Amino acid sequence: MTKTNLVRIVAILGALLLFILVSPYMHAQEQVKIAQLSDLHLGLASAPEGTENLRKAVQMINQRNPDVVVVTGDIGERPSAWGEAKDILKGLKAKVYYIPGNHDVHSDGPGKWKSEFGDDFYKFQVKFVTVYALDSQVLGNWDVFNARQEPPMSATAKSAGDEMLNWLGGQGGQTQQAEKKDKKKDKHDKKGQGQPAQGDGGTVAIAMQHVPAERDGAFPNDPKPYWTVNGDYKKREERLLKQLGVHDILAGHWHDGRVFDAGGFRWHVAPATSWSPFGAKLGFAIHTITPDGHVSTELVYLDGSSEKK
Secondary structure (H helix, E strand, C coil), X not given: CCHHHHHHHHHHHHHHHHHHHHHHHHHHHCCEEEEEECCCCECCCCCCXXXXXHHHHHHHHHHHCCCEEEEECCCECCHHHHHHHHHHHCCXXXXXXXXXXXXXXXXXXXXXXHHHHCCCCEEEEECCEEEEECCHHHCCCCCCCCCCCCCCCCHHHHHHHHHHHHHXXXXXXXXXXXXXXXXXXXXXXXXXXXXXXXXXXXXXXEEECCCCCCCECCECCXXXXXXXCCHHHHHHHHHHHHHCCCCEEEECCCCCCEEXXXXXXXXXXXXXXXCCCCCCCCEEEEEEECXXXXXXXXXXXXXXXXXXX
16 A cells, blocks of 8 residues: 555545544534423412422523523512522523513513513524514413403503514514505415524524413313413414414413424423423423424423423
8 A cells, every 4th residue: 555545545534533523513503402491480389399490490401501591481479589580590501581471471561570671572593593582471361360251451461562563573574564464365374384584694483482372282171261372462473473484482381391283383382390280290391493494392301201292
């Protein structure tokens, strides 16, 4: 074997070894990993272990090294509990984004929330993913659990809901006037398919909110309006999200981890860290997003078990 051939072989083997070593890292860089906490309910009498459960969840999330952590509402039963939750969540290595739940924002609107957390709706960027963080609590009234018909919204909450939907419509260049013109046309878009959002350098768009706008078949097996976003606000929100190319929505509220398809979206509902009226396991969710827009979800439970959806 000549010296030239030996050099070539060594170079090829070196390049192959480098590819083997670097390839997993490159593949990881092509993904976005989002950890989702929901329904912490600190200070709730029926969830006395909520604080310790949250501390445990923080440790478990740090072991998984997500790019960001999102908290999809029902953080605490009073503003002092919000402070306790934020102190615990400071232990997370990744940046944390918050949106409110129905135990955080009530029918009087998001005023108190804003004074503690800032905006109740916004968007942010994680690598190639644009996330629309929405306040579902200004799209209805969840103050009365046993209400058989949705209670009326206050003027403050209605105004806040219209403001958020107008903002959402403007994210894709969709004006309120154009939304009205397209309303009839959009009724026929049953699949909810569209091009991924391109704003802020993003190629994939997802959304997150506390209350889902759809049911998982017969679940929850309870006809009360408490479990979902309803009526005209539901229709307007879903139409706007489809126009933005959103196919996946992260949600909470049910205290039961689930992934299901409904209304032209895939809903990724995280388990609670506090308690569950359905006897579901407690924990959090890890969502992995690829550049082609695929979102896979792992439900991670505080008992150490997990399941992939």
